[in-house]
Amino acid sequence: MKKSEAIKKAFIRSVPVMAGYIVLGMGFGILLRNAGYGVLWAFAMSTFIYAGSMQYVGINLISGGASVITTVLTTIMVNARHLFYSISMIDKYKNAGKYKPYMIFALTDETYSLLCEDKETDNGYRFFVSLFNHSYWVIGSVLGSLLGAVLSFSTAGIEFSMTALFIASFTEQWITTKDHVPALTGLLCTLVCLALLGAGNFLIPSMLLITLVLTLIKGREGRAK
């Protein structure tokens, strides 16, 4: 496939992600600005971390004075799903050559959802789908940060966009999966840790408890089928 053709096809494929990334990126930029971090922070986080949920959580980590250990463990838990995306792309990206490192770096939930079942397998095309999505996210974040500085109305309550993002993902996963035990395990383990340890200390114990419980019930799958 010629490069110009790959770029054109990739752009058309990426349009559905454009609206979502610009809106969610703007939400992130505004929240980050409200937490006291300006446009350079928005640009750097969206360019180098490039993981939506993690960046929303990251605002709380950097503004709340989290430790490096807490940050590392939280990132591992929140982004553990990327292991799974990468595992399922090992074969597909095998011959991507010079495009491969960037394509792996830019493998977000949305890019994965566009490319995992895509019939078009040209690597230039995949590279540009990844690049277009990444640029929407960075543009949205920078716009949000700039807009957050000049908005005249009160943006109080905009932080609910993060909660809404997770509730929407939770609902979507609930609809698309038959087995609800993992989702319920997540909710229950977290509620137990919150009740026992309080709002300041429950995050990492919850993550450990979830991993432990999911490991203990691993055999359940084989028996159920």
Added chain:
Amino acid sequence: MREAVLVSAMALVTIALRFLPFLVFGKKTPAYISYLGRVLPQAIIGLLVIYCLKDVSFLSHPFGIPELAAGASVVALQVWKRNPVISILAGTVIYMILIRAIA
């Protein structure tokens, strides 16, 4: 400076997670890892929902009503339209209106 360290940590760990399978499991993925890859995302999203709502007080005014009502709208819209951008935008606007109307 401390913030720059934390942002770098988030970036490096995220990069490591994305590259690790390509570097380690060239051919065969251990069953335990692919099991965790399958079930952890769902559990962690549940954790994140609770994490976001951890500071809501259900025993004092406004009794978590804005969070519950806006959260329920997000669920309903997601079930109905299956479009996360619509669900998130509408839920956030509803929340912003409610905290002004009730407080």
